[in-house]
Amino acid sequence: MPKVTFMPSGKVIEIDGETTLREAAHLLDISVHDRCGGMGACCNCIVTIMEGAANICPKSVVEEAVFYLAEHDRLSCQCRLIGDVVVKAI
Numbered sequence: 327m328p329k330v331t332f333m334p335s336g337k338v339i340e341i342d343g344e345t346t347l348r349e350a351a352h353l354l355d356i357s358v359h360d361r362c363g364g365m366g367a368c369c370n371c372i373v374t375i376m377e378g379a380a381n382i383c384p385k386s387v388v389e390e391a392v393f394y395l396a397e398h399d400r401l402s403c404q405c406r407l408i409g410d411v412v413v414k415a416i
């Protein structure tokens with residue numbers, strides 16, 4: 327299963343292809359500033375992809391519409407994995 331490493335804590339978890347980065351963060355008790363419960367409405371659950379960007383599903387329509395996402399930023403509730411990643415929870 328894909329492995330997620332959250333920085334700066336260094337906490338690691340393996341997740342299946344249905345689990346989002348937001349859900350993985352919650353399993354490790356890491357805050358991702360989500361305010362809409364993972365519905366893709368608040369656009370606050372931003373994480374920065376440090377390694378493995380190609381191992382995440384393509385950006386969702388919701389993410390494409392968020393103008394303030396930086397190049398390596400994603401909405402964690404929209405991200406499902408196909409391989410290992412390292413992300414910074416901000």
Ligand code: FES
Binds near residue numbers: 365366367368370371
């Ligand atoms: S939790 Fe609200 S957009 Fe991701």
